[in-house]
Amino acid sequence: MDEFELRLLTREEAYIDDEDETKTTALKVLQDYNAPDPSLIAVNTDLACLMGSYSNANTATFYSLQPNLNDKKFYYVDDGGFVQKEDAYDRQESVRPVLHFFDSTAYRKDLFYNFGIQKLQYGEYPQYILDENAYGGEIANVLNTKLLEQSLTKTGKKYCFYYGEDGKAPSICYRTEYLYKGKKYVPFILIPNNYGGASLSTKNTISPYRIYWLKVEPITWLYDEDTHLFISEKALVAGVGFEFVKEGQTFESTEMYEFLNTHLKQDIIPSRIVEEDKSSLLDSSETLKKYVYKNYGRRG
Amino acid sequence: MDDFELRFLTKEEIYVNQYDEDETTALDVLQKYCTGVAARNTDFSCLTGGLRSGSSAFYYLESNYSNGRFYFMGDYANYNSCDQYQLIESYKGHLPIRPVLYFPNRKVSKENLNFDWEQKIYWWEYGEYPQFVLDENNQLERNIIEVLNQKLCMQSLDKTGKTYCFYQSKKNTPCSINYVSEYVYEGKKYIPLVANGIKTGALLSTGEKIVDFKLYWLKVEPIVWLYDEEKDLFISEHALVSGPSFDFVKEGNGFEATEMYEYIHNHLKKDIIPSQIIEKDKSSVLDSSEPLKKYVYKNYGRRG
Numbered sequence: 001m002d003e004f005e006l007r008l009l010t011r012e013e014a015y016i017d018d019e020d021e022t023k024t025t026a027l028k029v030l031q032d033y034n035a036p037d038p039s040l041i042a043v044n045t046d047l048a049c050l051m052g053s054y055s056n057a058n059t060a061t062f063y064s065l066q067p068n069l070n071d072k073k074f075y076y077v078d079d080g081g082f083v084q085k086e087d088a089y090d091r092q093e094s095v096r097p098v099l100h101f102f103d104s105t106a107y108r109k110d111l112f113y114n115f116g117i118q119k120l121q122y123g124e125y126p127q128y129i130l131d132e133n134a135y136g137g138e139i140a141n142v143l144n145t146k147l148l149e150q151s152l153t154k155t156g157k158k159y160c161f162y163y164g165e166d167g168k169a170p171s172i173c174y175r176t177e178y179l180y181k182g183k184k185y186v187p188f189i190l191i192p193n194n195y196g197g198a199s200l201s202t203k204n205t206i207s208p209y210r211i212y213w214l215k216v217e218p219i220t221w222l223y224d225e226d227t228h229l230f231i232s233e234k235a236l237v238a239g240v241g242f243e244f245v246k247e248g249q250t251f252e253s254t255e256m257y258e259f260l261n262t263h264l265k266q267d268i269i270p271s272r273i274v275e276e277d278k279s280s281l282l283d284s285s286e287t288l289k290k291y292v293y294k295n296y297g298r299r300g
Numbered sequence: 301m302d303d304f305e306l307r308f309l310t311k312e313e314i315y316v317n318q319y320d321e322d323e324t325t326a327l328d329v330l331q332k333y334c335t336g337v338a339a340r341n342t343d344f345s346c347l348t349g350g351l352r353s354g355s356s357a358f359y360y361l362e363s364n365y366s367n368g369r370f371y372f373m374g375d376y377a378n379y380n381s382c383d384q385y386q387l388i389e390s391y392k393g394h395l396p397i398r399p400v401l402y403f404p405n406r407k408v409s410k411e412n413l414n415f416d417w418e419q420k421i422y423w424w425e426y427g428e429y430p431q432f433v434l435d436e437n438n439q440l441e442r443n444i445i446e447v448l449n450q451k452l453c454m455q456s457l458d459k460t461g462k463t464y465c466f467y468q469s470k471k472n473t474p475c476s477i478n479y480v481s482e483y484v485y486e487g488k489k490y491i492p493l494v495a496n497g498i499k500t501g502a503l504l505s506t507g508e509k510i511v512d513f514k515l516y517w518l519k520v521e522p523i524v525w526l527y528d529e530e531k532d533l534f535i536s537e538h539a540l541v542s543g544p545s546f547d548f549v550k551e552g553n554g555f556e557a558t559e560m561y562e563y564i565h566n567h568l569k570k571d572i573i574p575s576q577i578i579e580k581d582k583s584s585v586l587d588s589s590e591p592l593k594k595y596v597y598k599n600y601g602r603r604g
Contacts, residue, residue, distance in 0.1 A: 132513060141496070148492045149481050150455040176454045189449040189515060192436070209436065209445070210513050211494065 004101045006260040007251075008066045009231065011075050013098075014040055014083055029224040029231065033117055038081035042235045045127040047214055048094045049198040050188050050206065051161055053238040055079060055094070057128070057201040063096040063235045064089070064256070067242055069249055074242065089242045091166055092196050094235030097260060099221055104228040111223055118223040123268030125236055126159060126175075126186040126214035131202045140213050143180060147187060147211065152178040155271035159186060160263035162255065163239040170241060170255050177216060177271060184216035184271065196238075219268060237264070303406065306399045306564050309337075309535065310362045311371055311385055313400075329528040329535065332421050337373065339539045342431040344518050345396040346502040346510065347493055348466045350542035359398040359539045361385055363546070365555045370546050373398075396539030397560075399568065401426065401525055402532065413527055422527035427572030429540055430464060430482075430491045430518035435506045448485060448517050452492060457483040460575035464491060465567035467543035467559070475545065475559065482520060482575060489520035489575065523572060541568065 009027075016031065016039070017023035024031065026040070033039045044053050044061040055061035060079040067074045067089070074089045099122070101107065111118045130140045146152045157177040162170040175186045192208040199205050200212075221230035242254045251257055314330060314337040317323035330337045339359055341350045363370040371385045372395050388395065413422040434441040434448075451457045462482040467475045480491050498510045525534035544563040555561050 144494050147452065147455070148494065149479075150452070150457060150459065152455060154455065173450075174454075187453045189453060191442075191446055191449075207511065207514065209449070209515050210511075211515055 003103070003106065004099055004265070006097045006099055006265050008064055008256065008260075009077075009096065009098055010066045011068075011083060013227075013229075014065055014077055016040060016081075027224040027229065027231065028226050029117060029222045033222055040077050040081040040083075041079070042077070042094070042096045042233070044094055044198070044235050045237075046129045046200045046212075047126050048235050048238045049200055050190060050195060050212065050214075051237050051239040052092050052163060052196050053094050053198055053235070054092050054196040056199040061094045061235045062090075062092070063094040064240075064242075066251055067254075069242070069251065069254070088167060091162075091164065091170075091239050091241045094238045095240055095256075095259075095264075096235045097232045097264060099230040099232070101228070101230075118225065119233070120221045120223055120230055121218040122221055122230070123219045124184070124216050124270045125219050125268050126177075127217045127219075127234070127236070128201050128215055130185070130213040130215060133202065139180070140211075143178070143185060143187070143213050144211055146180070147178075152180065155179050155184060155273070157267075157271035159267045160259075161237065161239060162241075162259055164241070166241060167243075169243050169245070170239070179273065182273070186214045186216060188212040188214060304401050304403050304569075306401055306569055308360055308362045309373075309398065309400055313531075314361065314373055314385070327528045327533065327535065328530050329421050329526045332419050333526055334419060339373075339396075339398045339537070341396055341502065341539045342429075342541075343433045343504045343516070344430045344466075344493075345539050345542045346500070346504055347433075347495060347498060347516060347518075348542045349468065349498060349500060350396040350502055350539065359396045360560070362555075365546060365553065365558060396542045397544070397564070397568070398539040399536050399564070401534040401536070407532055408527075408534075410527075410529075422529065423537070424525045424527055424534060425522035426525055426534070427523045428489070428520050428574045429523050429572050430493075431521045431523075431538065431540070432505045432519055434490070434517040434519060437506060444485065445517055448483070448490060448492070449515065451485070452483075457485065460484050460489060462571075462575035464571050465563070466541060467545075467563055468496075475543070475547075490517045491520065492517055 012025040013027045014030065015024060016026045030039050041060040042063050043059055044055050044057050046057045048061065049055070049057050053061055060081070062076050062078050065075040065077065065083065072087065074086050076084055076086070076093050078084050107120055107122060110122075111120050113119070130143075131137065132140050143152065155177045158174045159177065161173050161175065163173065164170040175188065177184050177186050179185075189211055190206060190208050195206050197205065219236070220233040222233055223230055240256050240259045242256050244253045245255045245258050246253050309327075312325045313327045315323075315325045316331065316337060324331070326337055359373045361371040361373060370388045372388050373385055408424075410422060413424045415422055434445050436442045436445055448457065460482045463479040464482065466478050466480070468478060480493060482489050482491050484490075493516050495510045495512055495514050495516065497512065501509065503509060523540070524537040526537055527534055544560045546558045546560050548557045549559045549562055550557050
């Protein structure tokens, strides 16, 4: 049975009225959250940049809110932390998911305080790249060499991403997760003009035909005590629009809903790493293969 | 196809005296060939450290190894004197290799060769090697790059079983020996290469500078050899690869003791022998969930 569902913030959950506090309807945790300031801001991961966001990594980005599909109005939070409205969606806007556990007491014991906010680390997702100018460069070199030989160890997990033109049905791509020395990485190679021109966390702009290695890291969620909702601290990904992909004119019929609840929902569940039986290691000719991997309720 | 030998051109075999034809000793085929004794660098040569692009690549010549001085073919485009070869120190492992191929125990029949009526020279395709990159500015090749990149990221490309060896030498540092796998896609062979610290400024055949950390796909193509009838020698049309130096890697002070000799005889000589592609049994193709896997590959007398 499903443990949780994912959605976007609604306009009401993100509305802060600076002039009349009584009109503010934003979630309490978002009102209190002020790192970064203003509180509604979410920063981009490198993945969001690679998937088409115009905003630089680790800076405030535009992220989508749940739209009003009856009057075809699309809402987003801009890089100043204000809710804005437009007549058509934009795939370059980032996705900042909201997680709702069906059991409101779930994971309460795992909450931790950080700058006065209750947070939870739950699930994992590719977020930031290995910095080739720092220590990560050595790992990136090894990963590149092994990928070119197709000798990396797969975890069995694949991540699904959407991309495409605004107003058109999305294209879907899958990226394979690999394991090296107990850590998980996902390679990305982009073609020209398929990204927004943002700078990555390394301060470098995106180069086409280059292998970027994204580290798979735990997702941090902000906990709203009143509603028991968890809001992703970061804008995780981009490239997803609001085309209707099945019958009906509701949010549940859109590609965003499909992405969140068919793909992202599975993709944040960690692949499981099981240490290989030591006796078999002795027989192994490749000493680096320390692990075997089990597909943890995921597609192959 | 293992009864051949490889060597360099000698100083005499490229010597052209523009002022006194009688002094010219260059091979007849090189005198007739459109770029003369000059050779074009392949992209693989540039990506392994070759200094020049275009039709005026420097390349190594047979040298006097015992005194530690080495000759290379100079910049023929600017050549205006008899001094077209220069000296190079042994540790500089950045010049390309333009191999000469010959068969010590047999003569090649000219019937098997091609004839260029314009230049009046024989040429031959023999062996294969990664030479030029897929060009992202060409839509067809760009589509192939995208598929190859996608499949590489999923580690789902088909290997031919062949690996190519190349050396990377940096000044005053020991050279590193690298191997890169050959892949096949829709019946054509490619190797992937990530540019790493190539600072030579050479332009690729696409007209672009080498971009550090960029992934390039090199097409494995037949090697074209120019045939010199008089000496019964085949001279590679292009400078194929760079990297090895003339540092001594074993006892002795002859060519046989150098890193270059080891590279040419242990690696390049094997690497030009084509991997063999055998079409997969059609029934198994029908059963396959991945329709692109049309081929299986046999290792054709090569290391795995």
